[in-house]
Amino acid sequence: MIKKMNHPAWFFTPYVILFVTFIIIPVVMAIVLSFTYFNTIETPEYIGLRNYIELITRDEVFMQYVLPNTIKFAFIVGPVGYFMSFLLAWMLAQIPHKPRTVLAIIMYSPSMTAGIAMTVVWTVLFSGDQTGYLNALLLNWGLIREPIQFLTSPDYLMNIMIIVSLWGSMGVGFLAMMAGILNIDKSLYEAAYVDGLKNRWQEIFYITIPSMKPQMLFGAVMAVVGTFSVGAIGVQLSGANPTPQYAGQLMVNHIEDFGFIRYLMGYASAVSVVLLIMIYAISKVTWSLLGERD
Amino acid sequence: MAKFQGMKINPTRYHRSQLKFYAILLPMAVFVSLPIIFIVSHAFKPSNELFAYPPKFFVRMPTFKNFTDLFQLASESGIPFSKYLFNSVMVTGIGVFLSILITGLAAYSLSKLKFKGKKLLFEINTLALMFVPIAVMIPRYITIAQLGLIDNYLVLILPLIAMPVGLFLVKQFIDQTPNELIESAKIDGASEMEIFIKIIVPIILPALATVGILSFQLIWNDVIGSTLYVNDESMKTLAFYFSTLAARTGNTVAGQGVLAAASLISFVPNLLIFIFFQGKVMNTMASSGIK
Numbered sequence: 001m002i003k004k005m006n007h008p009a010w011f012f013t014p015y016v017i018l019f020v021t022f023i024i025i026p027v028v029m030a031i032v033l034s035f036t037y038f039n040t041i042e043t044p045e046y047i048g049l050r051n052y053i054e055l056i057t058r059d060e061v062f063m064q065y066v067l068p069n070t071i072k073f074a075f076i077v078g079p080v081g082y083f084m085s086f087l088l089a090w091m092l093a094q095i096p097h098k099p100r101t102v103l104a105i106i107m108y109s110p111s112m113t114a115g116i117a118m119t120v121v122w123t124v125l126f127s128g129d130q131t132g133y134l135n136a137l138l139l140n141w142g143l144i145r146e147p148i149q150f151l152t153s154p155d156y157l158m159n160i161m162i163i164v165s166l167w168g169s170m171g172v173g174f175l176a177m178m179a180g181i182l183n184i185d186k187s188l189y190e191a192a193y194v195d196g197l198k199n200r201w202q203e204i205f206y207i208t209i210p211s212m213k214p215q216m217l218f219g220a221v222m223a224v225v226g227t228f229s230v231g232a233i234g235v236q237l238s239g240a241n242p243t244p245q246y247a248g249q250l251m252v253n254h255i256e257d258f259g260f261i262r263y264l265m266g267y268a269s270a271v272s273v274v275l276l277i278m279i280y281a282i283s284k285v286t287w288s289l290l291g292e293r294d
Numbered sequence: 295m296a297k298f299q300g301m302k303i304n305p306t307r308y309h310r311s312q313l314k315f316y317a318i319l320l321p322m323a324v325f326v327s328l329p330i331i332f333i334v335s336h337a338f339k340p341s342n343e344l345f346a347y348p349p350k351f352f353v354r355m356p357t358f359k360n361f362t363d364l365f366q367l368a369s370e371s372g373i374p375f376s377k378y379l380f381n382s383v384m385v386t387g388i389g390v391f392l393s394i395l396i397t398g399l400a401a402y403s404l405s406k407l408k409f410k411g412k413k414l415l416f417e418i419n420t421l422a423l424m425f426v427p428i429a430v431m432i433p434r435y436i437t438i439a440q441l442g443l444i445d446n447y448l449v450l451i452l453p454l455i456a457m458p459v460g461l462f463l464v465k466q467f468i469d470q471t472p473n474e475l476i477e478s479a480k481i482d483g484a485s486e487m488e489i490f491i492k493i494i495v496p497i498i499l500p501a502l503a504t505v506g507i508l509s510f511q512l513i514w515n516d517v518i519g520s521t522l523y524v525n526d527e528s529m530k531t532l533a534f535y536f537s538t539l540a541a542r543t544g545n546t547v548a549g550q551g552v553l554a555a556a557s558l559i560s561f562v563p564n565l566l567i568f569i570f571f572q573g574k575v576m577n578t579m580a581s582s583g584i585k
Binding site: 124 | 315
């Protein structure tokens with residue numbers, strides 16, 4: 001039978017079926033449902049743009065907390081994580097193979113820990129009483145007098161979410177960029193120095209980055225996607241959805257809140273669509289910033 | 295010649311000029327690994343050390359008590375720990391295999407075969423790199439319910455194995471294999487499937503290993519499947535059981551030891567597999583760019 005399998009359909013069909021079923025159909029369905037009122041029991045009722053209008057004009061939690069939180073979170077974690085990944089990858093490329101491999105595994109390892117699996121670390125480190133490591137340390141040094149409620153206080157939750165996410169941001173994109181740097185043809189550098197390249201910064205900007213643009217783009221997309229999908233972290237850290245005073249509420253939590261807690265599926269879908277559009281728009285902007293498709 | 299700084303990229307041996315990089319990389323590595331070292335240390339702490347004030351970072355008198363407590367806790371809830379473990383191992387094993395299989399096949403067709411809609415398919419897939427599964431968990435749930443997949447083992451596998459990133463990476467990798475290899479096999483009368491199995495697969499093993507690692511992480515760590523799509527407690531996975539532990543132990547200090555033990559068990563397989571295959575991953579990533 002294998003001797004007769006020539007048609008491309010033999011190859012792409014299994015993937016395409018699963019891809020369509022679990023990615024395309026849900027996305028299309030989210031778009032369709034976003035124009036309806038759907039409480040999971042009755043059939044969805046078409047209500048036009050009302051969900052979107054409500055989201056923008058009436059949903060105070062969304063406009064006051066969720067959207068600003070998401071933007072702040074994404075605009076810090078995304079670029080900083082991306083920049084850190086590149087810089088670390090670049091520095092790792094400057095040292096010999098063996099230490100590089102060990103260090104790269106260490107840097108990559110946080111992204112392998114599922115967010116949930118690590119919750120215990122953060123809850124112990126940032127615990128709100130004196131048994132919390134950070135509180136114990138600060139008390140010990142005399143920097144604070146009372147333990148700080150890191151995880152339940154709206155003042156701290158967001159910052160801790162950002163730190164924790166940055167900690168885990170050296171993922172697939174980081175590996176791709178490192179491989180990209182290592183694969184650049186060395187003669188390019190040689191030629192550039194003959195042509196008058198002066199220092200390592202010039203080297204990075206004129207040779208390294210342009211020669212590995214594909215990996216830079218791949219890393220950028222991974223950074224954007226990574227940033228928006230770690231949304232569950234605030235709920236895990238504070239142990240509540242909604243998070244205390246909505247301080248760590250991101251769009252993903254908002255979707256969950258309306259979809260699975262209040263069963264307003266149509267409304268939740270509208271939030272999903274807005275989220276997907278945001279991710280797409282930000283990726284596109286990033287690509288054009290990096291000068292893609294010339 | 296000292297001016298040829300770029301020659302220092304990927305050096306073969308240690309040189310004094312690398313010290314400045316170590317000066318940044320080593321503290322960074324320590325900082326990054328602290329939480330993980332903490333998990334290891336915490337998991338082996340006896341209860342008097344868990345309660346100690348001021349808290350101690352490293353364990354003094356290591357014990358397996360937290361692990362036995364963890365197993366005990368599972369049996370008390372009616373499902374033995376081994377059942378969760380079995381579910382996880384089975385689901386992950388089958389999932390990783392299927393993921394590698396369908397991704398490899400599809401990538402070959404996208405790279406080397408001619409068919410209508412091929413370009414479109416690749417573009418949609420590249421677009422789907424930006425796909426965030428939790429954004430559409432509701433319609434996904436509805437789709438799965440409509441298909442009658444609720445409470446079916448398949449639901450823990452199928453939604454996860456078509457990974458746009460995986461297909462993207464393998465396709466880019468196959469692009470680099472020379473067409474002459476394929477042409478000469480065709481002249482010898484081999485079918486496309488034979489070419490794929492006998493010629494392409496051996497060449498793209500690094501890329502397939504990468505897909506395996508990515509899907510392993512995805513499936514092994516997945517909690518959503520067991521939480522939303524499966525009601526039967528005896529079909530749920532280890533990752534799900536671990537995610538409920540905080541509630542079960544009431545987030546007490548004693549429970550922290552158990553949680554740390556659970557985190558360690560879920561993390562170690564990921565780490566070992568990555569360490570084992572990291573060379574192959576780096577090999578694949580070299581051709582990972584978006585063009």
